Amino acid sequence: MTDYLLTTTTALVREAGARLLRDYSPASRITTSDELFATLRRNDATVAELLRPELLASVHGSGWETDEHATGPMPAGDHWVVDPVGGNLNHVHGMTDWNIGATLVRDGRPELVVLYAPLSDEMFTARAGGGAFCNGERITVSGKTDLAVALTGTGQARPSHSPATARGAGASIAAMMQTALYVRSSVPVGHQLAQVACGRMDVHWQLENVRSHIGPVLLVREAGGEVTDFDGKPWEITSTGYVAAAPGVHSAALEVLRSALR
Template sequence: MQQEINVKKINQSVKKVGDIFLNEYKQDAIPQNMEELLKKMDDIDKFVVSSLKKRLASEFPSTPWIIGDEFDTDAQRKPAEMPEYWICDSMDGAIQYLQHIPGWTINLALIRNGKLHFSVIYDPLSDELFWAKDGEGAFMNDKKITLSNKTDFASMIAVFEYGHQDKSTNNLIQKTGPTITNLLENFGVVRNFGPHGLQLAYVGAGRIDLFIQEDLDTYNWLAGILIAKEAGAEILTTNGNSWHWGSESLLIAKKETAQRYLQTN
């Protein structure tokens, strides 16, 4: 395990892979059945991981790779027992990509000793690359990002997300409804956007004021969590506790915004 990492090399590698998909965006027909959809999503996973492995082999010759399978519930409950490894959310928002809709990114996170060490999220359509290194801040295209300074809920944008299946034991449907209602009653604008990690990066960049999601969705969150955290956001669960790997909900916002929101419940 090398102590220093080549951030420029990692970011360039992710960007190059993402741009391959940009060049092919909307060129293929939209899948018309589940079998075709799953096949195309699997192809995306394999291509992204194999491409990044090759590009980063010289820098990380022995670092293992894990595809961030959001349907693998058990694997999302705790870090893998390895000193260092990559988690690749090959394409966050792959369904949007295949449906010819904006809102898809390439996400990559480096885990060291069970903790987030580095992450990058690349949005090819906007040519925006968000990244963060533990303890060194968060950036977008090499410019440091910061949280929104808003104080009025009426001018804030809150987003909610949900997974494709209930992976927890927290009565997902029963919790999601009241959560959305509470957002609508308190915030000026409420949205559901799609790519989880990019939304968290947007919190870090001051574009979104609060992100909330019930249920377990670790792999979708990891890359964005580090970026939001390094930009200064609070990383909590929906009951206000500190988020940890395996938590079954996520709430991310500026400290004051999170505290005020929690008081509305």
């Protein structure tokens, strides 16, 4: 059943990517708020209208998470969490970092994930307990052990932050800039987590743990990464934030971030 679901989901997400590519142009320039939000909604609808009926039909009785920016526990049973266009703002402004993510959450735990970056044609997939893959090839996290040579990053989890979260994000970035080789602050978050999973980046952290991160976190875990909350406890869907990293630099990164957030 899971093999069938993964194959089906991968094909659907690839088709959604092809549809978004038809509306993508590196020359796109948005000038008004009306145009911006209309285009964002159109992109989301393009993906959701394709994926929603097909994914719900593929798992009998499954539900659909309507807010990919929600936090906290999820109900029992099977639920699809879809990030229609991760990095939607990038897409509509002609930038390259955007993707489509679909995750099946079963009884509060991610079961499978498909994350597709159409412009690079990279299809990231993972199943719980089954490893992580990019275009069918198994991927693993970085083998680095020195945070001083680590590529790290964070990003804006959702459109707005509370003042306290914004201050914490700034403090954590400043602290990591003084310790790691490189710090990237960008969206989509799923893109950075995929880079950690395949060993291109070494650390990603978030002060918020929103629905759209659930699948990409599974990618990192299945690729051999360590994902904990800021107390060092294993990541859960109810965690308020997390650090996802290669095992050799996770502890050092966690200590830097905890010190910055005290």
